[in-house]
Amino acid sequence: MDTTRTAILDAADRLYYERGIQQVGIDELRSASGVSLKRLYSEFPGKNAIVLAVLERRHAMWVEGLDVAARGEESPRGKLLAIFDFLADWFITDQFRGCAFINAFGELGGSSPEIATVARAHKQSFQDYVDSLVADAGGTIPLARQLVLLAEGAQTTSAISGRPEAAVHAKAAAAVLISAALD
Known part of the structure; x- marks a missing residue:
């Protein structure tokens, strides 16, 4: 798995598990993962895809x-x-x-x-x-x-x-x- 995808999934897993999926927006996930919004969306078409990968x-x-x-x-x-x-x-x-x-x-x-x-x-x-x-x-x-x-x-x-x-x-x-x- 590439490092960008891993960074997104690591941040998403931590944030979703700590606070809940609906409480974490894409901007917060982008910031926590250190990935640009464009790159995040090139890895995952939307939040549902991120949740499924997590x-x-x-x-x-x-x-x-x-x-x-x-x-x-x-x-x-x-x-x-x-x-x-x-x-x-x-x-x-x-x-x-x-x-x-x-x-x-x-x-x-x-x-x-x-x-x-x-x-x-x-x-x-x-x-x-x-x-x-x-x-x-x-x-x-x-x-x-x-x-x-x-x-x-x-x-x-x-x-x-x-x-x-x-x-x-x-x-x-x-x-x-x-x-x-x-x-």
Whole structure:
């Protein structure tokens, strides 16, 4: 990726995630990225395209983070619980502001079908990932759905409360669910 595009996406990601997409205008984004307005528009035809590119990067970061967390575990059960360790590590960062996809959907999902589609695809991708891990552990789809709800709820709870321990509580609940379903 070229440095101009990266500068725009870095600035957009930071500003949108900190303040919200609708609160950040193109002029502010141009200034924060250090890119001329003409160059910004040569990279992206409009704000919606920038938001979609930011979400694409966020999705890649999410997938990579989950993969790294799972790689540290050998058992399917350990890989499932590693999801909550990944969340706990994310929640304690100063930059945590909730799920960028939920935030974007809340702001623009009703007016931008593309944003809604990308948010839904991201959430479906996570569900598919958990479905696969649960199947590897010998579990069923209902268990996978319950674990995803715990992870999603932990993200929202932590973002709203400003307290990171939601991941710890969700992990404890997940361990109970996994044991009940698999033992």
